Amino acid sequence: MAPRWKGKAAEAKALAEPMSTIVSRLQSSLIESNSQGLLSGCSVLLAAHPEQTELFNHACFGRPIISAEKDKQWFQLSLEEALYLCSVMKCIKVVGENKCEKNDEELWRYMTSKKVGFPFLFKAYSHLRMKNWVVRAGTQYGVDFVAYRHHPALVHSEYAVLVLSDEDDNKNTRLKAWSDFHCTLRLCGSVAKTLLILHISKNGDGAIFPSSLENYCVEERIVTRWNPEQSRENQTIVQKESCKS
Template sequence: MGPRWKGKGSEAKALVDPMSKIVEQLQSSLIQSETHGLLSGCSVLLEATPEQTDLLNRACFGRPIITAEKDKQWFQLGLEEAFYLCHSLKCLKIEEGDKCPKNNEELWEYMKSKRETFVDFYKAYSHLRKKNWVVRSGSQYGVDFVAYRHHPALVHSEYAVLIISEGDGDVNGRLRVWSDFQCTIRLCGSVAKTLLVLNINKNGHDAVSPLCLEKYDVEERTITRWSPEQCREDQTIGKIGNG
């Protein structure tokens, strides 16, 4: 199942303005302005300049917040998004209240305390983002993430993503029996998405610091519903390509 572009010319627009280029521009802008984010529960609030507002929207990081302040634009970043900008792209500093910016280890502990599944979700999120896929929540489809080849305004999401942790199975308690697979695959088929299972292999390393992420591996498997008209050997189980 390939990309389903929205309207004539969408694919050409994506080729002219690749996601990797947009993210690089956002990274440069945030570094130059020494932008700080503010921890707020299970999210990070970010005050953005007009240029950054445009880049955040185009790069699909966070969601704009409507406020009464006409001269300011705030964005709400999820934990994975915020830590990706801070840890992987090194373009965002994050603080709590009026305190000094937290270092990566402090943020790591904070975010783990807010969500039990943070480590596995972050590894999966960063794995896809580094391949230039746009990653959004997949809760409306009963999965962990959905992955887009480019901006959602140009293309429909291509993959419905489920995350499995080594030794623990599915981190949200699904895919434990075959009927779970059947239901999930049927749902993905009904919304024209391919089920992508990301298996997080920790290789015996505990999540004591962000450095452990370099020791983790991600195994990709796409799972499709078998059709009687096809030979079983024709089933596609493999790795996804770059965005």
């Protein structure tokens, strides 16, 4: 399925300013300002000055929170976004309610306790983000994430992403029955998205810590509905005969 750009100039605008460039600028700005995020339940709150606000919006990290403060804008980061900025891009620090900085292991324990399957969701999120896809929550489509080629203002999301793992193989979970596939594919088709399954395999035992994520394999699988008319060798002949009749 080809990208569906929003307007004639959208593709040119995206090519002129690649997502990798925007994210790199955000990274530099956050490092320079020694930015800190505050753990708050199942999210991380981070304050941004006006320049960073624009970069956060363009890079599609977090969601802005309405605030009365004029000199700063607060962003609510998902756990995946916060850990990606902290442990992968290394451009923010995260503190708890006591204002003490959390190290990687403390942060990991906290986040895995707050979200079921977080290790695999984070691996999938970081896998797509490092390929310069914009990744957003996919709850409204019944999937884990949706992936955009660039900013959502310029292009519609192309992929509806489901994250599966070795743990899922040993349990009766999603996509174990044909009806699960059928329902998910029908939904993806109705919203013009391709179903992308990211299957994550462990290489070894133990918990996944941010520093060892590279030891886990991600297998990408695209699932589509088969249209027999698109596979017929005599399709052209059939079409011509239909026109004649």
